[in-house]
Amino acid sequence: MRWRLNPPFVASNIINTSVISGPTNPTQYQNVTYSVSLSIGSTYNWILNGGTILFGQGTNSIDLEWINSGNLSVSVLETDVNGCVGDTVSLPVSVIISAVDEVSSFSNKLKKVSDVLGRISKIQKNTTLFYIYDDGKVEKKIIIE
Numbered sequence: 001m002r003w004r005l006n007p008p009f010v011a012s013n014i015i016n017t018s019v020i021s022g023p024t025n026p027t028q029y030q031n032v033t034y035s036v037s038l039s040i041g042s043t044y045n046w047i048l049n050g051g052t053i054l055f056g057q058g059t060n061s062i063d064l065e066w067i068n069s070g071n072l073s074v075s076v077l078e079t080d081v082n083g084c085v086g087d088t089v090s091l092p093v094s095v096i097i098s099a100v101d102e103v104s105s106f107s108n109k110l111k112k113v114s115d116v117l118g119r120i121s122k123i124q125k126n127t128t129l130f131y132i133y134d135d136g137k138v139e140k141k142i143i144i145e
Contacts, residue, residue, distance in 0.1 A: 015039075015086030017078040022091065028069045028098040029140060035061035036089065041081030047088075048074045050095065069097040098142060108133040 022034035031054060038060040046057055050068035075090040114130050131139045
């Protein structure tokens with residue numbers, strides 16, 4: 001009887017998610033993009049604290065808005081086409097508190113400033129205000145005191 005020798009079995013994690021690319025010092029309420037290198041057939045579970053994913057969950061690239069400020073993070077967990085799960089990759093992010101920009105820095109003419117209910121308002125501290133321009137652009141701003 002002749003015996004066959006099987007080659008040795010080697011287990012390895014074949015999922016090697018790249019580092020996350022994107023801004024590490026974004027401004028609060030700013031929409032930003034984070035991404036990793038694409039692996040065909042993989043899905044990506046993005047996890048973050050202090051923000052909201054606008055779109056891209058499940059893909060290698062997301063757009064998000066940072067709601068909170070301070071030391072936060074964005075992470076991703078990749079699952080390949082065979083269901084194998086890689087290690088979580090994280091990026092520390094230091095989100096800068098939003099402040100009101102100078103109105104004169106915009107080329108459009110400011111039409112009005114209103115509060116959440118749409119009432120015309122004077123600029124107040126610690127209140128969310130909406131700056132409405134003549135071209136229809138609306139910016140949400142808050143003055144932190």
